Amino acid sequence: MNGTPRGAVFVFGLGLPAVDTFLQQVINGLTAGSVYAVVALGYTMVYGIIQLINFAHGEVVMIGAMVAFTVINALAPSGLPPLAVVLIGAGCAVPVCMLIGYAMERLAYRPLRHAPRLAPLITAIGVSIILQHLALLIWSRNVLAFPQIIPSRTYMIGGAAITSVQLAILAICFALMAGLAALVYRTRLGTAMRATAQNPQVAGLMGIDIDRVIAATFLIGAALGAVAGVLFGTYYGLAQYTMGSILGLKAFSAAVLGGIGNIPGAMLGGVLLGIVEALGAGYIGDLTNLCSYDMLAARIDDCAGGGNFVLFGSNYQDVFAFIVLILVLVFRPSGLLGERVGERA
Amino acid sequence: MKNTQLAVSLLAIALVVGGCSKETPQQGAKKAQGAAPQAGAGALEIKIGHVAPLTGGNAHLGKDNENGARLAIEEANAANIKIDGKNAKFALVAEDDQEDPKVGSTVAQKLVDAQVAGVVGHLNSGTSIPASPIYNQAGIPVISGSATNPKLTEQGFKNQFRVVGRDDQQGPAIATYLANERKPKLVAVVDDASAYGEGIANEVEKTLRAANVKVLPREKGTNKTNDWKAVLTKLRGRNPDAVFYGGMTSTAAPLLKQGRELGMKAVFSFGDGACEGEMVKLAGNAATEGMLCSQAGIPVEAASKKFLEAYKKRFNQDPIIYAPFTYDAANLLIDAMKKANSPDPKKYLPELQKIAFTGATGPISFDEKGDRKDAEITIFAMKGGKLEPIAVFKAGKVVPYAEFVKTASK
Numbered sequence: 173m174n175g176t177p178r179g180a181v182f183v184f185g186l187g188l189p190a191v192d193t194f195l196q197q198v199i200n201g202l203t204a205g206s207v208y209a210v211v212a213l214g215y216t217m218v219y220g221i222i223q224l225i226n227f228a229h230g231e232v233v234m235i236g237a238m239v240a241f242t243v244i245n246a247l248a249p250s251g252l253p254p255l256a257v258v259l260i261g262a263g264c265a266v267p268v269c270m271l272i273g274y275a276m277e278r279l280a281y282r283p284l285r286h287a288p289r290l291a292p293l294i295t296a297i298g299v300s301i302i303l304q305h306l307a308l309l310i311w312s313r314n315v316l317a318f319p320q321i322i323p324s325r326t327y328m329i330g331g332a333a334i335t336s337v338q339l340a341i342l343a344i345c346f347a348l349m350a351g352l353a354a355l356v357y358r359t360r361l362g363t364a365m366r367a368t369a370q371n372p373q374v375a376g377l378m379g380i381d382i383d384r385v386i387a388a389t390f391l392i393g394a395a396l397g398a399v400a401g402v403l404f405g406t407y408y409g410l411a412q413y414t415m416g417s418i419l420g421l422k423a424f425s426a427a428v429l430g431g432i433g434n435i436p437g438a439m440l441g442g443v444l445l446g447i448v449e450a451l452g453a454g455y456i457g458d459l460t461n462l463c464s465y466d467m468l469a470a471r472i473d474d475c476a477g478g479g480n481f482v483l484f485g486s487n488y489q490d491v492f493a494f495i496v497l498i499l500v501l502v503f504r505p506s507g508l509l510g511e512r513v514g515e516r517a
Numbered sequence: 518m519k520n521t522q523l524a525v526s527l528l529a530i531a532l533v534v535g536g537c538s539k540e541t542p543q544q545g546a547k548k549a550q551g552a553a554p555q556a557g558a559g560a561l562e563i564k565i566g567h568v569a570p571l572t573g574g575n576a577h578l579g580k581d582n583e584n585g586a587r588l589a590i591e592e593a594n595a596a597n598i599k600i601d602g603k604n605a606k607f608a609l610v611a612e613d614d615q616e617d618p619k620v621g622s623t624v625a626q627k628l629v630d631a632q633v634a635g636v637v638g639h640l641n642s643g644t645s646i647p648a649s650p651i652y653n654q655a656g657i658p659v660i661s662g663s664a665t666n667p668k669l670t671e672q673g674f675k676n677q678f679r680v681v682g683r684d685d686q687q688g689p690a691i692a693t694y695l696a697n698e699r700k701p702k703l704v705a706v707v708d709d710a711s712a713y714g715e716g717i718a719n720e721v722e723k724t725l726r727a728a729n730v731k732v733l734p735r736e737k738g739t740n741k742t743n744d745w746k747a748v749l750t751k752l753r754g755r756n757p758d759a760v761f762y763g764g765m766t767s768t769a770a771p772l773l774k775q776g777r778e779l780g781m782k783a784v785f786s787f788g789d790g791a792c793e794g795e796m797v798k799l800a801g802n803a804a805t806e807g808m809l810c811s812q813a814g815i816p817v818e819a820a821s822k823k824f825l826e827a828y829k830k831r832f833n834q835d836p837i838i839y840a841p842f843t844y845d846a847a848n849l850l851i852d853a854m855k856k857a858n859s860p861d862p863k864k865y866l867p868e869l870q871k872i873a874f875t876g877a878t879g880p881i882s883f884d885e886k887g888d889r890k891d892a893e894i895t896i897f898a899m900k901g902g903k904l905e906p907i908a909v910f911k912a913g914k915v916v917p918y919a920e921f922v923k924t925a926s927k
Contacts, residue, residue, distance in 0.1 A: 192754065193750055193751060193753070193754035196750040196753070196779070197746075197747060197750050197751075200746040200747060200750060201747075204744060204746075313572045313573060313574075313576050314574070314576060314577065315574045315767045315770075315799060317770075317798050317799045320801055324778065326778070326780065333778070333779050333780050335778060408743050408744065408771060408775075409771070409774060409799070409800075409801075410743055410770075410771060410799065412574065415743075418741070449747070450746065450747045450750075451747075452747075453747035453748065454747040454748070454750060454751045455751075457734060457735075457736060457737075457751070458734070458751075461734050463734075482734055482735060485710070485735060485736060485737035486736050486737055486738065486747060486748045486751075487709075487710045487737035487738050487739050487742070489738070489742070489744070489747060490739070490742075
C-alpha cells in the first residue's frame with residue numbers, strides 16, 4: 173500500500189480502483205456481512221415457524237454485547253488469559269440472552285399466537301423498546317469501550333489487511349451457520365421445526381409439542397444473537413444501548429434479501445448485504461463525483477482548481493441495506509432463495 | 518441540585534397555598550394584606566434555561582456544560598444579589614435536547630413557555646441553529662458556550678451570543694497548524710454530515726487549499742457511524758499524509774481506531790468535538806498517540822483558578838471542555854441583569870450587548886453579531902494518553918503554547 177500508484181487506467185474518466193482497495197473492501201464487507209448473517213438467522217427462524225417478525229431480536233443482540241462487556245471488563249484485570257476472558261464473557265452472554273429469548277416468547281408472543289397478525293408485530297416493537305430502555309437503565313447511555321484485550325495481529329493478503337479478530341469472526345460465524353444447518357436438517361428437533369414451519373396444526377396432530385419447538389427456536393435464535401453481539405462488540409470495540417436497532421434492521425433486510433423464513437437464504441443475504449454495503453460506501457463517492465467526468469467538470473464552478481462536487485458521499489452507507497431491501501421487495505418479493513412468502517403473508 | 522429542587526418545590530407549595538387561600542373569601546382580605554409586603558421584600562425568582570444533550574453518546578459533555586451553568590447560578594444565589602430591590606433567586610431549568618434538531622426546537626419552545634429570562638446553550642450547533650429563531654421571536658437572550666458553527670450568529674438575531682470561537686476561526690487554526698508545522702502534501706477531509714462537522718471540515722479544506730495543500734474528495738459519514746472501514750480503505754488507497762475529521766468523539770474514536778487497524782500512518786486531526794480524553798478510552802492508547810485536535814477558546818486548565826477549584830469542590834471532578842464557558846455565559850446573563858436592574862429580557866439585552874466582563878475564560882465582550890471578540894483557538898496533541906496544548910491560534914497566527922502562557926500571564 174505504500175507503493176507509488178501504478179499506471180492509472182481510465183474508464184470514462186474514472187481512475188480504476190487499486191486492487192488492494194477492492195479486496196480490502198470485500199474483506200471488510202465479508203466480516204460485517206457474516207455478523208449480519210448470524211443475526212439474520214434469528215429473524216428468519218422465528219419467521220419461518222410462526223410468521224412473526226421479531227423486531228426485538230436486535231435488542232437481544234445488543235444485550236449479548238452488553239453482558240459480555242460487563243463480564244470482560246470485570247475479568248480483564250484478573251490476569252486470566254485474554255481468550256479465556258472473552259470466552260467466559262460470551263459464555264455469560266449466551267444464557268442471559270437465551271433466558272430473554274425464552275421469556276419474550278413465553279410472556280409476550282405465546283399469549284398472542286392466535287391473535288390477529290398485527291398484534292404480535294406491535295408487541296414485538298414494544299418488547300424492543302422495553303429491552304432497549306432496560307439496557308439504558310443498567311448500562312447508562314454512554315458509548316462503552318469494549319476492552320481490547322486480545323492483541324490484534326494484522327496479516328497482509330494481496331495488499332489487503334486482515335486482522336486476527338476478523339479471521340476469528342469469519343471462522344465463528346461460518347461454524348455457527350454450519351452448525352445450525354446441521355441442527356435443522358439432521359436432527360429430530362430440526363425435523364420437528366421444519367414440520368412446524370410447514371403446518372403447525374398437522375405437526376401437532378403428529379405428536380410434536382409445538383410450544384416446545386417454538387420455544388426452542390427462540391432459544392437458538394437468541395443464543396446466535398448473543399454470539400453475534402459479542403463479535404460485533406469485539407470487532408468495533410464499542411457497545412451502546414442503541415446499537416441493536418440499526419444492526420437489527422440490517423439483519424432483517426438481509427433475511428428478506430435471502431428470502432425470509434429460509435435459513436440458507438439468511439446466510440447468503442447477510443454476507444451479500446455486508447459486501448454490497450462496503451463496496452457501495454467505498455465507491456459511491458467516486459462514481460458520483462461530478463468533477464471526475466470531464467464533460468461536467470467544465471460546467472461546475474466547484475471543480476476549479478482540483479475541487480470536487482460529490483453528489484452522494486459515503487454517508488449513504490446505511491442506505492444501501494434499505495435500497496437492497498426495496499429492490500428485493502419490488503422485483504423478487506420472496507427473496508433470492510425464498511419460495512413461499514406470498515402464501516402466508 | 519437538591520437545594521434548587523427544594524426551593525422550587527417550596528415555592529410551588531407556597532403558590533398552591535396562596536391560591537387556596539384566595540378561594541376562601543372571608544380570610545382572603547386579611548391574608549392578602551399580610552402577604553403583599555412580604556412579596557415586595559421577598560424573593561424574585563429568575564429562571565435561566567440550559568440546554569444540552571443529557572442522553573446519547575455525548576451526554577458527558579452535556580452534563581459538563583450544565584454543571585458550569587449550575588455553578589454560576591449557585592454562586593449567584595449565595596451572593597444574595599438584589600435586583601429591582603428584591604432578593605434575586607436564580608433557578609436553573611435544565612433541558613435535554615438529545616442532540617436532535619427536532620427535540621432542540623421543542624425544548625426551546627418549552628423554555629419560552631416557562632418564561633425563562635435567558636438561556637445558556639445549546640451544546641451542539643446542530644440544535645442551536647434551529648432553536649435560535651424560537652428564542653429570537655420571544656426576545657430571550659441566548660448565550661452558547663460551545664456551538665461553533667458560524668451560521669448561528671449570522672442570522673441577524675440580536676439576542677444570540679456565544680462565548681467560544683467560531684468554526685471559521687477553528688478550522689483555519691488547525692489547518693494552518695497542519696500546513697505550517699506538519700507540511701502534508703495530501704490531506705483527506707472527512708465529516709459527519711452534521712452542521713458542525715461539515716462546517717468545520719469546509720473551513721479546514723478552504724484553508725488547506727489556500728496554502729496549496731492537495732485535498733482529496735470529501736468523505737462523509739453520519740453522526741452515528743461506527744463502521745468507517747469502507748471510507749478508510751478507500752482513503753488508504755490514496756495514501757494521504759494527514760486526515761481531518763469534523764465530528765464528535767463517539768464517531769471520531771472508531772474512525773481513528775479503524776484507520777490504525779488498516780495500517781494507516783497518516784496524522785489524524787479533529788476539531789473540538791473530538792478533543793477530549795474520552796478518545797483514549799474509546800480508541801485506545803496506541804491509536805490516539807500523536808493525534809491533533811483544536812478547541813475553541815483556551816484549555817480547561819488555563820481557566821481561572823477560582824473556577825477550577827470551585828468546580829472540583831462542587832462536582833468532585835474536573836471540567837471536561839466547555840464548563841468554564843457555560844459558567845461565564847450564565848454569569849454574563851446575571852451580570853447584565855444586575856446592570857439593568859431587571860430580569861426583563863427587553864431591559865437587560867442592551868446591557869449584554871455592550872458588556873465588558875472578565876470571566877473564568879478571560880475578558881469577554883461581543884461584536885455586533887454576538888460573537889466573542891478576539892477568541893482564541895488552542896491546538897492540542899495527544900501524548901501518552903493525555904491531551905497537551907501545543908499551540909494557540911490568535912488573530913491569524915500560530916503561537917507555541919509555552920510562549921502564549923508567558924504573554925498571557927503578564
